[in-house]
Amino acid sequence: MSSTPYRTPEPDSRNAATIGKSVKIVGQIFTKEDLYVDGDVEGTIESQENKVTVGPNGRVQASIRAREVIILGQVQGNVETSDKVDIRKDAKLVGDITTSRISIEDGALFKGSIDIKKPEPKPVASAPGPVVARPAEPHSAAASGAVAATTTGVNR
Amino acid sequence: MLTERLLSIFRKEGDPVSKGAQPVGLHSTNATRSAPAIGLANRKSARKDPALTRQSRGLEQFFFNIRDVVGLSVLDCAGANQDNIDFLINLGHKVYSQDLVRNLDEAFGQDLAEQTNPSRIDYFLRQNFDYPRETLDGVLLWDALQFMSPALLNATVERLYDVMRPKSYLLAFFTATERVLQAPSHSFRIADNKAIVLTERGIRPAGQVFNNRNLEKLFGKFESVKFFLTRENLREVIVRR
Numbered sequence: 001m002s003s004t005p006y007r008t009p010e011p012d013s014r015n016a017a018t019i020g021k022s023v024k025i026v027g028q029i030f031t032k033e034d035l036y037v038d039g040d041v042e043g044t045i046e047s048q049e050n051k052v053t054v055g056p057n058g059r060v061q062a063s064i065r066a067r068e069v070i071i072l073g074q075v076q077g078n079v080e081t082s083d084k085v086d087i088r089k090d091a092k093l094v095g096d097i098t099t100s101r102i103s104i105e106d107g108a109l110f111k112g113s114i115d116i117k118k119p120e121p122k123p124v125a126s127a128p129g130p131v132v133a134r135p136a137e138p139h140s141a142a143a144s145g146a147v148a149a150t151t152t153g154v155n156r
Numbered sequence: 157m158l159t160e161r162l163l164s165i166f167r168k169e170g171d172p173v174s175k176g177a178q179p180v181g182l183h184s185t186n187a188t189r190s191a192p193a194i195g196l197a198n199r200k201s202a203r204k205d206p207a208l209t210r211q212s213r214g215l216e217q218f219f220f221n222i223r224d225v226v227g228l229s230v231l232d233c234a235g236a237n238q239d240n241i242d243f244l245i246n247l248g249h250k251v252y253s254q255d256l257v258r259n260l261d262e263a264f265g266q267d268l269a270e271q272t273n274p275s276r277i278d279y280f281l282r283q284n285f286d287y288p289r290e291t292l293d294g295v296l297l298w299d300a301l302q303f304m305s306p307a308l309l310n311a312t313v314e315r316l317y318d319v320m321r322p323k324s325y326l327l328a329f330f331t332a333t334e335r336v337l338q339a340p341s342h343s344f345r346i347a348d349n350k351a352i353v354l355t356e357r358g359i360r361p362a363g364q365v366f367n368n369r370n371l372e373k374l375f376g377k378f379e380s381v382k383f384f385l386t387r388e389n390l391r392e393v394i395v396r397r
Contacts, residue, residue: 104241108236109235109255113252
């Protein structure tokens with residue numbers, strides 16, 4: 001059994017759009033792919049279905065809205081995710097977080113609020129239960145179509 | 157000889173217990189000792205592991221007071237750590253988090269004289285307690301207040317009164333050692349609703365000498381003050397707004 005302590009793997013920027021450490025952007029950023037920010041950003045960052053990573057050299061003064069946010073650098077602004085916020089060891093975040101999951105490593109600095117909002121469970125289509133035919137009501141005009149389901153199966 | 161051997165099992169180097177029974181300076185009928193069972197069980201492990209897990213009557217009382225309610229806003233001044241956040245979130249509360257001791261250093265350094273500057277005090281309060289009136293349902297101050305000079309401490313307590321909801325609670329720890337110029341600073345992690353994990357993170361100048369009487373006076377505007385005295389010579393104080 002290995003005695004090496006488990007370390008959270010470094011985020012991979014290879015498959016993401018990248019803002020390099022010598023780049024500064026002031027404005028609104030919208031992206032439909034993962035974004036890796038290692039430079040300076042002021043404004044807003046929005047990547048609803050994707051992941052935004054603030055690299056160790058990243059300095060973000062912006063609100064961030066994404067599916068998932070990983071912070072290794074500095075962020076001043078609110079962070080809202082549908083899935084997860086991950087604040088790594090030497091990161092600094094000042095702002096409010098709205099998310100369904102959060103992870104903070106020891107050594108990270110955070111000042112703000114954390115509001116957990118679990119995603120709404122998707123409605124599950126119920127499997128049709130056994131059909132029990134009821135005796136026709138004497139005065140019912142829709143007797144031929146009357147069906148009473150006694151059980152409802154739920155797909156798990 | 158047998159007695160010495162038994163005592164050595166429960167004693168670690170520098171343990172104040174080894175220097176004899178600690179006097180209990182009780183001025184309030186509410187002061188009690190916390191149950192030492194977990195603390196004793198961890199003394200042997202404390203030699204290798206600097207973190208100490210012990211029961212906390214103050215924490216137990218704090219969570220008892222907010223039991224059966226969800227959606228509260230709780231300010232945790234221990235600095236963001238996964239344990240505290242998970243615990244409070246799993247109770248269904250919104251968590252406000254900051255490292256108050258670290259923020260004290262950033263605002264004033266470790267020089268207590270710097271804590272008397274009114275404009276610096278105002279800046280500190282705006283940076284750390286900038287909440288609308290009567291917003292917070294609970295405040296976990298841990299040991300941060302004991303490192304504040306009287307001027308800063310009074311201003312902070314005044315601000316806490318403003319931002320806490322009526323009938324809400326705060327928990328604060330103060331050293332119970334009389335005439336002390338310095339006190340150990342700890343990081344605090346919630347183990348469960350009645351236990352905490354303390355890790356010492358250095359010695360700091362204490363803001364002043366604390367006793368039950370001046371603490372009651374400090375929180376005079378609040379509805380009630382309750383004290384618990386611990387084996388580590390900490391005074392755990394539960395205050396009701």
